[in-house]
Amino acid sequence: MLDIELIRKKPNFVKERLATRDKSLPELVDEVLELDKKRRSILVELENLRAERNKKSKEIGFLRREGKDTSDLERQVKEFKERIEALEEEFRRVQENLRKVMLRIPNLPHESVPVGEDEEDNVEVRRWGELKEFNFEPKPHWEIGESLGILDFERGARLAGSRFTVVKGWGARLERALINFMLDLHISKGYKEILPPHLVRPEILEGTGQLPKFEEDLYRCERDDLYLIPTAEVPLTNLFRGEILKEEDLPIYLTAYTPCYRREAGSHGKDIRGIIRQHQFNKVELVKIVHPETSYEELEKLTLDAEEVLRLLGLPYRVVELCTGDLGFSAAKTYDIEVWFPSQGRYREISSCSNCEDFQARRMNTRFKDSSGKNRFVHTLNGSGLAVGRTLAAILENYQREDGKVEVPEVLRDYVKADLIE
RNA sequence: GGAGAGGUGGCCGAGUGGCCGAAGGCGGCCGCUUGCUAAGCGGCAGAGGGUUAACAGCCCUCCGAGGGUUCGAAUCCCUCCCUCUCCGCCA
Structure with missing residues (x-):
């Protein structure tokens, strides 16, 4: 598996190296870039939601110990849950697709390797x-x-x-x-x-x-x-x-x-x-x-x-x-x-x-x-x-x-x- | 194949619903101390990811894997995988 960070930072370099193996490979790199971008944007949103949920859940714990009513907060957290679950589902899907593509990309040839077809x-x-x-x-x-x-x-x-x-x-x-x-x-x-x-x-x-x-x-x-x-x-x-x-x-x-x-x-x-x-x-x-x-x-x-x-x-x-x-x-x-x-x-x-x-x-x-x-x-x-x-x-x-x-x-x-x- | 027990950080091991990413020990790193390949004292340190100029800060995920219950799961439930013990079978 290639380093996703390398693909992100030097996509053209990766594509050029892969093209020396097979001209069709650079397409896969574009696919990776797109999926990776999608994956991260979902992740940011997902993590923000989770952070907020975690905060509120913790608060419930504190309030409970003081014997206070928490039903309002509980309802709020419940709402988060649905949004989080939907996003998680989407995240998993994108993540899995990304993995599938990544697993099919061959290694980059070392710079010393002679370029050739067969x-x-x-x-x-x-x-x-x-x-x-x-x-x-x-x-x-x-x-x-x-x-x-x-x-x-x-x-x-x-x-x-x-x-x-x-x-x-x-x-x-x-x-x-x-x-x-x-x-x-x-x-x-x-x-x-x-x-x-x-x-x-x-x-x-x-x-x-x-x-x-x-x-x-x-x-x-x-x-x-x-x-x-x-x-x-x-x-x-x-x-x-x-x-x-x-x-x-x-x-x-x-x-x-x-x-x-x-x-x-x-x-x-x-x-x-x-x-x-x-x-x-x-x-x-x-x-x-x-x-x-x-x-x-x-x-x-x-x-x-x-x-x-x-x-x-x-x-x-x-x-x-x-x-x-x-x-x-x-x-x-x-x-x-x-x-x-x-x-x-x-x-x-x-x-x-x-x-x-x-x-x-x-x-x-x-x-x-x-x-x-x-x-x-x-x-x-x-x-x-x-x-x-x-x-x-x-x-x-x-x-x-x-x-x-x-x-x-x-x-x-x-x-x-x-x-x-x- | 049958019965039982268990899988927690580099290793050992505690933890049965919130202040636990996790006590303690070993090992590791840094410093101090002590004149003798060691000991003592203090400190630091899990992994992956996101955000970012940043190896700063903040946040997310991870206690075999995957689901579920719950406002909240290392802790409760289900499935699977693996390890160990006993029995069976077998080279």
């Missing part, structure tokens, strides 16, 4: 690793996985439909090894491991920005009004919702392995083959809750922490900075890490690291008391460290041999307890 305009920041030369035609991971008997798409579909896959044998083992390897690495960097609920209440998803706008993308358990988490970012970031933290508690570094559940409503034709885009996939997530002054430094560090996983695995990647038009709803700035897929001859997203500044904190009401005793919103960051399924796919492709077997990356050998998958 992923075409993203800017490459750096590359790492040598692309391996294959003296044969590298196969896509789904072919490798099927012939090794570790990825079973047919039975996955039988159990749960398309975009569900069964991972078997050495594949399952490799995936589990990846999860442990990633967690161990992040823990060694000071992240605290969390095992959160996978089902959460609607307001939790509102806190991180998935609701109300992206209801379609979520699995919902209707009977209990709970949602399956689309990413561990949701429970991790919300961990301190409603709390006032101590300044010295910051920064907080969290990591968690969870499956992620996504309906992928808007991506029908995309990546139908393989395990790039699944309804359920494993991910190790990184979340930071930090002091506002340090959040951009922390974003750089967080991105490097995610990158390190790929470096240690020896997988070539590049980092791109998302342009304004490609930025996610809650993010002020995002780096995507993309790993090399030989069969596709291109880099594919494997991690997304974002600074949300105080956008989520405002929705969750997570604050800290600064040295002057003031309560301020924290800044929140999140990043994949990494998407495990995609990492598995990348390993299959980058470490494949002509004979169809797949080497196990050096750092994983102790975890997998094998050098070669065959």
Whole structure:
């Protein structure tokens, strides 16, 4: 949620920044301004009435104690009541409308973010690793996985439909090894491991920005009004919702392995083959809750922490900075890490690291008391460290041999307890 | 799932219809005092919002959430959420 005061004081600035995401957004700002103005004018009137009512009620108390008659005053207060109730009703209505609009406005892009429309305009920041030369035609991971008997798409579909896959044998083992390897690495960097609920209440998803706008993308358990988490970012970031933290508690570094559940409503034709885009996939997530002054430094560090996983695995990647038009709803700035897929001859997203500044904190009401005793919103960051399924796919492709077997990356050998998958 | 108890400020905890935004304690901040990482004394301090040049003053709202009763609700009533105890069930 944006700061309503900023919208009030610098409406044109806010509109300009939002327009770099989407040209239709400035209209929402006008809507906010109008509703806010209305809200405040009602509020002033309402508060005056309430002040007067309170005064008279108090007077009744005094007079009663002296045994005096108060029926005249009581009648007066009763009249106030009707006017107050009518105004309260109107106030609630306007307030609720205002909130609804506010919740649908995305975060302002940071000034450093390149302006652009879509992923075409993203800017490459750096590359790492040598692309391996294959003296044969590298196969896509789904072919490798099927012939090794570790990825079973047919039975996955039988159990749960398309975009569900069964991972078997050495594949399952490799995936589990990846999860442990990633967690161990992040823990060694000071992240605290969390095992959160996978089902959460609607307001939790509102806190991180998935609701109300992206209801379609979520699995919902209707009977209990709970949602399956689309990413561990949701429970991790919300961990301190409603709390006032101590300044010295910051920064907080969290990591968690969870499956992620996504309906992928808007991506029908995309990546139908393989395990790039699944309804359920494993991910190790990184979340930071930090002091506002340090959040951009922390974003750089967080991105490097995610990158390190790929470096240690020896997988070539590049980092791109998302342009304004490609930025996610809650993010002020995002780096995507993309790993090399030989069969596709291109880099594919494997991690997304974002600074949300105080956008989520405002929705969750997570604050800290600064040295002057003031309560301020924290800044929140999140990043994949990494998407495990995609990492598995990348390993299959980058470490494949002509004979169809797949080497196990050096750092994983102790975890997998094998050098070669065959 | 059944029975019971309870949700009050950073924490603990008192408060059953008006002088309660809330005693007291702990913790915090400021000052004084004491020559020894402490103690004593005094003072300050809840959150959100409106008005405003103002972090001054004034006002409004908030005692789990939402309704209701009343001139007036932390206090009475209803619904929901959550926590705890016991029983049941269960990995």
